[in-house]
């Protein structure tokens with residue numbers, strides 16, 4: 046169901062305009078688009094920005110059209126937006142085929158050589174982006190002029206981009222003074238850290254300069270704490286190698302250096318939050334650093350203040366560590382805490398790596414064993430435990446069996462699999478050769494009766510309110526870093542994405558719930574009533590700025606098995622029909638979900654964003670940009686990744702304080718209902734139900 | 744072999760460490776282990792005969808602690824017959840069965856006709872705290888059957904399950920597949936046998 050949004054955006058209107066006529070807005074849209082094009086992944090953001098104003102959209106209708114001939118002078122470079130072409134050489138015929146996202150023709154531009162092959166369209170209606178030679182060379186020249194490269198041992202170690210910032214003199218508004226700041230584009234991790242300590246800790250706060258924050262948000266990708274901590278300690282102790290100047294100067298230098306390291310650690314704590322507090326490497330590092338600063342204090346009394354701040358951090362980290370761990374039980378759909386205390390039953394705490402999770406692992410004959418393992422226990426370890434307990438033999442695989450019968454094997458190194466299941470998915474174990482024999486449990490079908498009798502008398506507002514309160518908690522528990530683990534591969538970092546998983550699954554759950562309830566309501570007038578109710582709930586969610594549930598509901602209502610119920614939709618009052626089509630317009634995926642993004646930009650926090658789109662943005666950023674090039678970390682990619690994480694932070698920068706709707710009698714029942722939605726998530730079964738409700742016209 | 748409606752479901756209850764898992768594993772696999780691995784909830788299947796047909800005995804081995812009341816209630820409501828295990832080396836473990844018996848009564852309503860077996864396990868152990876008479880009295884009080892067993896020495900384990908099945912009056916069940924089998928039944932059994940080995 047998420048595929049609908051993950052689908053590649055259709056070519057945007059802005060392409061069509063003459064490059065000269067593009068507005069700032071158009072250029073921005075194009076820029077976002079370029080970030081997702083494979084052929085451009087190796088280019089810096091600066092180059093991409095420049096390209097937005099020179100790229101030409103070109104469309105050819107007929108297959109067989111020759112774009113250029115072998116031997117022609119090379120005039121332009123092409124990127125395939127949609128379609129495919131054959132690369133043809135004299136005497137050899139077709140040497141290869143290129144598809145969406147591939148590019149060709151650059152070589153001739155760079156080398157000033159004739160075309161080495163001909164390009165022939167393989168299908169009708171191919172779409173290209175074209176860059177002409179003159180523009181291409183100019184851009185490369187301009188960008189190079191604004192690039193500063195620091196070298197170490199003859200190799201680039203830090204690449205900075207000079208960015209003009211116009212600042213106004215406070216006493217004279219008319220005079221603009223152009224100054225520059227240097228943004229980090231790429232570098233080796235150690236060099237970037239050094240640069241960070243030297244230039245960012247003591248600098249004035251500049252909201253446009255996000256290097257420090259971005260480094261701390263994304264360091265796991267290029268410098269995980271196992272490397273960052275020792276590097277920081279080394280910086281802290283670097284006095285031994287520092288310059289020998291006049292006595293006082295040396296001391297100042299040493300003290301400043303130490304102070305910056307401590308300050309960076311304190312900032313790290315603030316920026317990374319939970320990810321920081323849960324990391325055992327960081328914990329040990331803090332202890333080591335703290336005692337080092339203690340030891341230094343007698344010699345350098347001005348370290349007293351940094352020491353106090355560090356102590357605060359250490360205390361905060363220790364207190365989270367001591368707060369104990371929880372046990373989470375994976376029952377049917379929700380991951381619920383097994384020992385909830387009555388009073389804070391409704392308040393969730395984030396799931397941590399060392400929390401325990403309880404789940405069942407099924408065999409082919411549907412017998413099961415119940416496991417209690419840590420969230421971050423690997424699949425390999427789970428297999429081992431089960432196989433010892435059940436005497437199952439060798440070459441086993443652990444997999445998810447979905448309610449549709451689909452089987453997905455887990456990666457050996459994967460962690461926190463229990464939260465990554467689909468709504469009605471279950472974990473199975475089997476011999477590798479017997480994978481095909483696994484069948485879903487009867488209970489995975491989901492309910493056979495809907496809850497219309499509960500929903501009918503319950504207020505839409507109350508339902509939307511309770512759904513929002515739940516979503517908000519799930520959202521708060523989700524850590525920004527989980528987006529990185531999710532996209533870059535959690536097994537690589539051995540970090541869990543449990544909180545994000547649960548929240549993403551919530552989206553699918555709500556969507557399936559809508560479809561399930563409608564498909565299980567056989568009486569047409571009741572079904573119309575339910576349809577009205579769901580549209581109203583969606584409207585309330587939108588009002589609460591709960592875009593996640595809003596989208597889930599609307600996507601549920603647009604699901605094939607619901608949208609085809611013509612008789613039901615016919616009976617919907619016109620007013621609600623209009624409301625629904627307005628809502629549908631908000632879902633329009635074209636121009637990279639422009640409508641939604643605009644709507645979002647007008648909202649003030651607290652907002653519960655449409656999660657699947659954030660995931661999509663992260664994924665495209667990851668796939669459209671290399672993490673390293675030429676041995677350097679592509680920090681521009683980190684800027685992009687961090688900017689998505691900042692959206693998440695922004696959305697929850699204010700706490701949710703909604704006026705609860707007028708008190709109703711059965712609040713408890715409603716709360717437990719919205720948190721335990723029973724759904725059918727097998728599209729085939731939903732379609733069958735839909736066909737029995739309103740048979741297809743023959 | 745997916746769950747079938749004619750599965751016969753037996754649930755084993757008792758305090759932690761009395762030997763529930765050991766009894767089940769001795770019965771299903773013929774093995775015994777000295778080490779103690781706490782159980783949360785495991786199920787096993789065994790082919791038996793029922794009304795001269797092949798059916799499956801599904802055994803649910805439960806946790807001893809009261810951490811998961813929801814799970815406990817669910818397995819009671821799904822269960823057809825119950826084994827209540829205590830250890831003869833611990834009077835406390837017999838005491839702990841009482842609330843479980845009460846919950847079974849509460850959920851099942853009338854316990855008449857529901858096969859329940861009270862089991863004093865570890866009868867090989869010399870450190871006895873509960874005499875055989877005490878066990879028998881308790882079983883009379885509950886009007887259920889009673890046996891002393893040892894999973895370790897394999898004493899009365901098979902009998903325990905056999906007797907329990909015979910208490911079921913609504914079906915005729917036996918651990919032995921003594922019915923005259925048709926060819927297809929034999930083949931089915933063979934398949935099922937394979938599945939349990941898996």
Ligand SMILES: Nc1nc2c(ncn2[C@@H]2O[C@H](COP(=O)(O)OP(=O)(O)O)[C@@H](O)[C@H]2O)c(=O)[nH]1
Pocket residue numbers: 757758759760761762763764765766776777778779780781782807864865866867868892893894895896
């Ligand atoms: N001596 C003796 N020890 C037993 C017997 N049955 C189980 N045990 C031991 O008691 C401990 C707990 O057994 P287990 O079956 O795991 O108990 P459960 O918690 O009720 O499932 C284990 O160390 C077993 O080896 C028995 O019949 N005799």
Ligand SMILES: [Mg+2]
Pocket residue numbers: 763764765780781782804805806
């Ligand atoms: Mg056990």
